[in-house]
Amino acid sequence: MSSRHNHRLLPASHGEGVLNLLSGFATCPGLFYTTPAADGILSRIRIPGGIISTQQCHAIADIAEQYGGGYVDVTNRANLQVREIRTGINAEVLKHLQLMGLGSHNSVVDHIRNIMTSPTAGIDPQELIDTRPFVEDWDNYIAAHPALSGLSAKFSVCFDGGGIIHVCDRLNDILFAAVLVNADVYFRLYLSVGAKGQPPSDMGILLTPKQCLPVLAALTEVYLAHTNTTNKRRLRLLELLNTLGCENYLQEVQQRLPFPLLDGETGKYLTPQPLKEFSTILPGEGKYQHIGIHPQRQRGLFYIGIVLPLGRLESTQMKGLANLAAKYGSGTLRLTPWQNLLIADIPQQWVDDVQSEIAFLGLDFSATNIKSALVACSGNKGCASSATDTKSHALALAEYLETRLTLDCPVNIHFSGCEKSCAQHSKSDITLLGVNFEADGGIVEGYHVYVGDSKQKFGREIYQYVTFTELPALIERMLYVYKIQRLNPNESFGEFSNRCAIAQLQL
CATH class of the missing domain: 3.30.413.10 (Sulfite Reductase Hemoprotein, domain 1)
Incomplete structure (x- = not known):
């Protein structure tokens, strides 16, 4: 996705080698700074919402072949990793990737965790709202505000559209989960609080779709106001919420907003209340239902969920799937947080052909496959x-x-x-x-x-x-x-x- 604001491309003076990011305190792998691993240098490419174009697929596959081990790994946040990098990636190549929309257009914020949403956003027959625009808006906002480089590298945001293939049970700092209230779509706000590893907790707040971005911005402002951004180890949002208390944190958020936060149960201004446990979806429900052949909400179109053994894709397979998406679909692949991927927008008359070509690439699309x-x-x-x-x-x-x-x-x-x-x-x-x-x-x-x-x-x-x-x-x-x-x-x-x-x- 392209950013419309404040692009910061890599300067040509950096010469050869993998760059050490301006925001040098990041500890998670990224595209613009070195992350050593036992098998060589690791590069992680953020793919907001998990949607990647045919051209981007070919560019990453070429990087994997030229610099890495000849394969890419899909991560549990729908990122892509190139491993076994032995020599630094040429800075001109990194600039080219930026211009293609890979990695953030503002390199100082590229360390922030990938924005998560359902891989079937916009095509899920049961979703309440298409969350792709929210992912794009938040990604653009991050790129336009370099001060957000002070966020923890593990600062994570998720949008769930309420469809069959949901992601609201994934661990994230902030979750906006779509719900239907009197025939209108709202988002319930969930925050990560309490014990580490627990699902996010319901704040009892309903937001209109237009309120999500301002609330997100306010949540980050309060985080930055209470965090020493010069420390190498940044506080997780969960740690800060546990220290300040959710009520105090949300009161500071409210001070930065032009509209009142509403209680999702009473429709009144937010008042102190016990936090509700995450209960929208039972953990594990709906997992792997995306694998196989499924009708889209668009009549006559289908998507195919493909099994990637341990999330790994050989560069030749990646190019082959990208070509299939260009030939039969809309020219994009959709990465999933379950380390698989989808080809979408396939007309019904071409489904059999796509199945055959997937098998020819040595891949499978059966949910009963142990892998x-x-x-x-x-x-x-x-x-x-x-x-x-x-x-x-x-x-x-x-x-x-x-x-x-x-x-x-x-x-x-x-x-x-x-x-x-x-x-x-x-x-x-x-x-x-x-x-x-x-x-x-x-x-x-x-x-x-x-x-x-x-x-x-x-x-x-x-x-x-x-x-x-x-x-x-x-x-x-x-x-x-x-x-x-x-x-x-x-x-x-x-x-x-x-x-x-x-x-x-x-x-």
Whole structure:
């Protein structure tokens, strides 16, 4: 998306090499500054709303081939990562990417987290409002206000349009969730507060669509007013809210607004009230429903959700999908926070042809594919914090299960090399936490196994210190028990594991 205001392109005098961003305190990877990883330099490209054009796809694929490992990774915020960069990316190349709308037009704010929305925004048959304009407006606002470089690199905003494919259960600092009130569309305001890792909490505030951007701007102004932006470690919004208290924070927000914040229950001016727990959507509901072939709200058009094994896309595959989008669709790909992607706007008469060409690229679009809900961090080949080779182990597990078990619905299996849980912050059906331990006279890579939902970060622990050689058969048994003992075909693995005793799951 292009910014209409205050563009700050990279100066030509920077010469060769990856740039150290003006806002040097950013700790998250970006396009304009170096982020070392175990497998080389890592570059992360923000894709606001996850929508990327055919031309942009080709440019990024070329970067991956010329400078990186020949592939790109889709992240859990619908960013793109290029890994294994050995030599700095030429500054002229970075300027070219900026001019193509990749990365922020103002480099000092490019470290701020990607703006999240549903990958089916504008095409979801049940959505209440198309959130793409909100993403574009907020991205333009960030680019036009360099003072926002003082925000935490993890400052995150999400817009949910209330459709089938929702993102309102994803962890974000600020969430605007569309709701219908007396036939009019409003947004409920949710903020991240309380314990780390908890879903955002309902502030009891209803906003009209036109009020969202001013409220967002005021929320950032209050954050900056209470944050020492010269510190290397910036406070998370959650930390500031916990310190000041939500009521005090919102009162300062109100002072910066020309309109009153309204209580969503009473329609009156905001008054102190207990915070409501996030309850619009149960965590996990609707996950992976975007995989496969689906009708759009536009009559006669379809989108296809494609499985990317562990979010990875070879550069040749990326170019091939971009060409498909240009030939049969609207010339864009839509990245998802579940590390897959969509091709949209396909006329019905071309759906079969697109399916065949997707298969020719070596990709699949079946939700029952074990890889459709398989997630793994970069592992010890790409990250020094990881105890295990998560990506290789995840692919080996998928290969093992594909020959022995057929799933009729996705089961989210999450490999995490350490407790930071970088690849997936939300709860999964099965979490495999990497550990090193002594066995057979040496140090081996293994996993603790967790299932379902609980007050614990990863769920209920059912196994400890499982070597990877033992793991595939163990997971196969767990999934087999689920298939034969679930109450009905619609009972998810998460629901099944939550009602079962640990001993039953260990059968």
